[in-house]
Amino acid sequence: DIVMTQSPDSLAVSLGERATINCKSSQSVLYSSNNKNYLAWYQQKPGQTPELLIYWASTRESGVPDRFSGSGSGTDFTLTISSLQAEDVAVYYCQQYYSTPYTFGQGTKLEIK
Amino acid sequence: QVQLQQSGPGLVKPSQTLSLTCAISGDSVSRNGVTWNWIRQSPSRGLEWLGRTYYKSKWSTDYATSVKSRITINPDTSNNQFSLQLNSVTPEDTAVYYCATVTSSDALHIWGQGTLVTVSS
Numbered sequence: 001d002i003v004m005t006q007s008p009d010s011l012a013v014s015l016g017e018r019a020t021i022n023c024k025s026s027q028s029v030l031y032s033s034n035n036k037n038y039l040a041w042y043q044q045k046p047g048q049t050p051e052l053l054i055y056w057a058s059t060r061e062s063g064v065p066d067r068f069s070g071s072g073s074g075t076d077f078t079l080t081i082s083s084l085q086a087e088d089v090a091v092y093y094c095q096q097y098y099s100t101p102y103t104f105g106q107g108t109k110l111e112i113k
Numbered sequence: 114q115v116q117l118q119q120s121g122p123g124l125v126k127p128s129q130t131l132s133l134t135c136a137i138s139g140d141s142v143s144r145n146g147v148t149w150n151w152i153r154q155s156p157s158r159g160l161e162w163l164g165r166t167y168y169k170s171k172w173s174t175d176y177a178t179s180v181k182s183r184i185t186i187n188p189d190t191s192n193n194q195f196s197l198q199l200n201s202v203t204p205e206d207t208a209v210y211y212c213a214t215v216t217s218s219d220a221l222h223i224w225g226q227g228t229l230v231t232v233s234s
Contacts, residue, residue, distance in 0.1 A: 001178060040220035049211065049227050050160065055220035093160055097219040100175040102150075102162040 006105035012113040019081040021108045023094035038098035045090045115139040117225035131199040135212030149195045155208035
């Protein structure tokens with residue numbers, strides 16, 4: 001199974017500041033035949049269902065604000081929130097869908113400083 | 114717009130079978146290549162993908178290693194839904210269970226509302 005490891009486990013950022021969350025996979029999730037990274041990011045607000053933010057490592061899901069961006073390739077990925085808003089308080093998860101069993105990171109809890 | 118509606122009991126006794134159903138609106142469970150997934154979430158295990166079913170010339174399933182001996186995911190084409198059965202449950206199987214599906218990638222674009230299942234006598 002591919003192991004997904006996120007850092008940090010928790011993060012406190014001031015409103016309007018940048019938040020950066022990292023995700024590392026135990027093996028590459030880049031599919032060479034189409035040059036796509038099979039990596040997604042989800043946001044889970046307190047008491048709610050996880051929601052897809054980013055897929056193919058850097059493609060925003062429809063309706064996701066452009067302050068959210070994803071980057072990286074191979075085994076190292078980053079989710080960046082360019083200017084933190086109060087409604088971004090949540091737990092963020094990365095997930096690989098390169099091969100089954102699909103696996104998630106342990107989550108990063110984002111709070112307001 | 115695809116929507117998923119989960120149903121099933123919230124309490125299951127140890128050693129019995131957990132059964133949940135995910136009803137689909139706005140799509141067909143038989144649509145070629147679309148995967149229909151089950152995921153669970155608990156404080157101890159985090160988010161855990163359990164398995165999927167899909168039709169691609171024939172029906173196929175994939176399961177997580179951790180539950181492979183106990184899990185069955187079945188499509189129900191008559192009712193346009195799919196189901197999860199987990200046998201021989203223990204308190205470790207207590208979790209919120211979600212169904213989910215894909216759209217423009219194999220990421221989990223659409224989720225059901227979640228069902229808290231408690232395993233307790």
